[in-house]
Amino acid sequence: MNNNFNKNDKNEFEYNKTNNNSENTDKNEFEYNKVENNSNEKENLGDVEFNLGNKSESKNLNIGEKADFENNSPEVSSSAPMVSPTMMVVKRFLRNKLAITGFVILIVMFLFSFVGGFFTPYGESQIFSKYETMAKEYASAVKNTDFRYTVKSGEKLDSSVKSKFILASNKGEDTFEASGIEYFITKESDTLYRIARLDKIGTAVNYNDIAIASKKIFDYAVMGTEADYEFVYAAEKAIINDGAEFIFEENSFEVDINDDIAVIYRLSDNGSTEKSEYATVSEFVVKPVSDDVYLPLSFKIAVKSAVDDMISSEKSSNTSNFSYTNENGETEEYSIDRLNNQFTVKSLTSSLVISMYEPPSREHWLGTDGNGMDIITRLMYGGRISLTIGFVVVMIELIIGVILGGISGYFSGAADTVIMRIVDILNCIPSYPLYIIIGAVMDTLRIDPKIRIYYLMLILGALGWTGIARLVRGQILSLREQEFMTAAEAVGIRVSRRIFRHLVPNIIPQLIVVATMGLGGIILTEATLSFLGLGVKFPYASWGNIINAVSNSYVMINYWFVWIPAGFLILLTVLGFNFVGDGLRDAFDPKMKR
Amino acid sequence: MRCIPISFIETIARERASLPGSKSYTEWLEQLNESFGMNTGIMEGFFKWFGSAIRGNFGDSWKYNVPVVEKFSEVIWDSVILGGAAYILQIIIAIPLGILSARRQYSKTDYAVTVFALIGISLPSFFIATLLKLIFSIHLGWFDLFGKVGRDFEQLSPWGQFWDIAAHFTLPVITLTLVGIGGLMRYTRTNMLEALSSDYIRTARAKGVSERRVINKHAFRNTLIPIITILGGTLPGLFAGAMITETLFQIPGIGYISFEAMKSGDIPFTMFYMVFMAFLTLIGTLIADILYAAADPRVRVN
Numbered sequence: 001m002n003n004n005f006n007k008n009d010k011n012e013f014e015y016n017k018t019n020n021n022s023e024n025t026d027k028n029e030f031e032y033n034k035v036e037n038n039s040n041e042k043e044n045l046g047d048v049e050f051n052l053g054n055k056s057e058s059k060n061l062n063i064g065e066k067a068d069f070e071n072n073s074p075e076v077s078s079s080a081p082m083v084s085p086t087m088m089v090v091k092r093f094l095r096n097k098l099a100i101t102g103f104v105i106l107i108v109m110f111l112f113s114f115v116g117g118f119f120t121p122y123g124e125s126q127i128f129s130k131y132e133t134m135a136k137e138y139a140s141a142v143k144n145t146d147f148r149y150t151v152k153s154g155e156k157l158d159s160s161v162k163s164k165f166i167l168a169s170n171k172g173e174d175t176f177e178a179s180g181i182e183y184f185i186t187k188e189s190d191t192l193y194r195i196a197r198l199d200k201i202g203t204a205v206n207y208n209d210i211a212i213a214s215k216k217i218f219d220y221a222v223m224g225t226e227a228d229y230e231f232v233y234a235a236e237k238a239i240i241n242d243g244a245e246f247i248f249e250e251n252s253f254e255v256d257i258n259d260d261i262a263v264i265y266r267l268s269d270n271g272s273t274e275k276s277e278y279a280t281v282s283e284f285v286v287k288p289v290s291d292d293v294y295l296p297l298s299f300k301i302a303v304k305s306a307v308d309d310m311i312s313s314e315k316s317s318n319t320s321n322f323s324y325t326n327e328n329g330e331t332e333e334y335s336i337d338r339l340n341n342q343f344t345v346k347s348l349t350s351s352l353v354i355s356m357y358e359p360p361s362r363e364h365w366l367g368t369d370g371n372g373m374d375i376i377t378r379l380m381y382g383g384r385i386s387l388t389i390g391f392v393v394v395m396i397e398l399i400i401g402v403i404l405g406g407i408s409g410y411f412s413g414a415a416d417t418v419i420m421r422i423v424d425i426l427n428c429i430p431s432y433p434l435y436i437i438i439g440a441v442m443d444t445l446r447i448d449p450k451i452r453i454y455y456l457m458l459i460l461g462a463l464g465w466t467g468i469a470r471l472v473r474g475q476i477l478s479l480r481e482q483e484f485m486t487a488a489e490a491v492g493i494r495v496s497r498r499i500f501r502h503l504v505p506n507i508i509p510q511l512i513v514v515a516t517m518g519l520g521g522i523i524l525t526e527a528t529l530s531f532l533g534l535g536v537k538f539p540y541a542s543w544g545n546i547i548n549a550v551s552n553s554y555v556m557i558n559y560w561f562v563w564i565p566a567g568f569l570i571l572l573t574v575l576g577f578n579f580v581g582d583g584l585r586d587a588f589d590p591k592m593k594r
Numbered sequence: 595m596r597c598i599p600i601s602f603i604e605t606i607a608r609e610r611a612s613l614p615g616s617k618s619y620t621e622w623l624e625q626l627n628e629s630f631g632m633n634t635g636i637m638e639g640f641f642k643w644f645g646s647a648i649r650g651n652f653g654d655s656w657k658y659n660v661p662v663v664e665k666f667s668e669v670i671w672d673s674v675i676l677g678g679a680a681y682i683l684q685i686i687i688a689i690p691l692g693i694l695s696a697r698r699q700y701s702k703t704d705y706a707v708t709v710f711a712l713i714g715i716s717l718p719s720f721f722i723a724t725l726l727k728l729i730f731s732i733h734l735g736w737f738d739l740f741g742k743v744g745r746d747f748e749q750l751s752p753w754g755q756f757w758d759i760a761a762h763f764t765l766p767v768i769t770l771t772l773v774g775i776g777g778l779m780r781y782t783r784t785n786m787l788e789a790l791s792s793d794y795i796r797t798a799r800a801k802g803v804s805e806r807r808v809i810n811k812h813a814f815r816n817t818l819i820p821i822i823t824i825l826g827g828t829l830p831g832l833f834a835g836a837m838i839t840e841t842l843f844q845i846p847g848i849g850y851i852s853f854e855a856m857k858s859g860d861i862p863f864t865m866f867y868m869v870f871m872a873f874l875t876l877i878g879t880l881i882a883d884i885l886y887a888a889a890d891p892r893v894r895v896n
Binding site: 427430531544564 | 708712716719720721724725727732834857859868
């Protein structure tokens, strides 16, 4: 028999070269195919179109056409053992390469989605964050070029007097007159002037010191300390004298001069060596960037000395770093940027930031998304939801479709008409607009995302059963005329039992095929809805709402890892379902048409 | 549609109420409800709408401020062109490929075509659209990201304008073609296989008719019957627009416009769109039935 086959095969090979480019594999397959020929041959004769990848079967057909296949068949059938229909289905399915590919894809997807979630170290909506050092503008320092006036208590210094004083001091004069009153300037140093008013009481001429004009800035350790004329004068004098102690209001102060910065310490009363920083005198104004920050004196000193170093070093570098130990003993890093005479102090604080759109790394294999969540974990949980929705919706569709289709097909008449009109009406409703409206309604009702998923399943199921109902009805219409139904009726089995135990099992193969193909379609619909923001909502992941990130075109362009994997997962899963559905259809019944 | 909570009227009322020196929100709401004819109950409102709709008066679109039908006739042709181009491309590509794969059943070509067709069926349109945008608009810079016309459209010559629109339509057409091509290809293949395995083909071969003639004359002609039927049935679908694709590429066709209308709660436009879609479905079924009878003399309506 084998020879016979091979001979035929060769004949056929010569006859139809184009059709036969894998001769060897076919020979091998014939051995395997023998067992099935008995049951397959009739189908083979009539129909080939759906035997994808099923080479030997198609070959048989060609042989049948060209050679005396009919003669072979009795031999085959007599020698072949009987195979159960289920086994045949399984075998035909297993021989279909595409179906197997699809099956493998689906298994991988299921493992990825349902098992992967247990292995990933992260949670579905776990947000990742990291510490990042950020240079935040913290304070600014400016070299002071204007005079600052310290006015004796009880006196007044008008702005006209101030401007006249500036003019006079620039010219080097030591007297000036403002609004009829004469003033006298005493120059103590380049940056320190004393202003005295010439008071004429009768003929007596009296000089009264009223103010100090200085370019130095006094910063006090205690916030809100008022500059006092006597103190400022004493301090300035001490600075001019290159650091000395002075006494003011019965307190001793010590001046410590370091380059251009003078620090005034207040000596403790009991004569011990303890001293506390009281004020600092320099030409720099140090101000915090935001008003609600108080800069402690020690910080100002640190800034000033750093700025002073920058100026004195005369290097071209416009940035420098310094560290400052705050009152809690923590070291803080700061950097200073120089722009002419303006110095900006930036604090290098490390702050906790959500790690958004991190590129793939060892920790996060596909990086993180815009919410700082691990994408591969999101994909796993998203797959769970997408696949679950697919299965539940198909179950709902099957239940409604089989019951209504069964009833409609069995009791033609009024029930049939009503159910079929419902089907027609549902078919006429454009699905996407309806989903969009329902999605918007759920948006506004602020339905909990979890409950929303259930609603989504219900809606998709409630609108999608019509196809299945039609299929069931059509099949049942032809099946119920057959003898076994007459027998069932004669035996007196209940109607519901007749429909669901005798008729429906006969269309289970078709239902399985339709359900498998439908699963892919539902996953697509769900993904589209989630993509439009109407399906599964944050914090729950679904493949569709992961891709939703592309509505921000910056993400689309720069962060491929956010959306491309999800798209491919959808594609692969739907493709897998289609492959398997296709393969199942071929396997169940090669005659079945699309 | 009435239940839709993104109420257009409430939004307007809120906007107007927030203007300086305006009436309160509730007053505006009352006034607007009356002027938009929304002060009736749902059922009453529906019958009122239905009464005028049946006479061809679908009212004014709230969002676009023009009669619904006018807006519709303004945008529908973009959708038709888009859909038509994709439709023609699908036919040109899918039918020869389907026939090819049926002729070489179980060959590598057949596998490739089948896989390609199934991928087409499985592709989420939003994903392929985004992918195309990324590749052709961003990395290659051949097309604009979205829109119907370019920035300098007004300055172009008529031919330039035509090419501008054509360039903007390219990616959406490719998307629609890719998404829709699979089904047609599979359908052609199935029917061609059926035709090839039928008796008259065997007879023709037995007569010694050349293979080419068998395919082109005998098999293909018979395959055309179901294909024409299904193509005719999908013809009205050209007017339905492609909501997702049009929205993604922001082509102002019926899909995009009605999506925007729905988002803003424009009840008259959405109602019209729903009616239109239902109408198209019915027409499609009708055409398919008629064509089926016309193409195949064996089918007769008794």
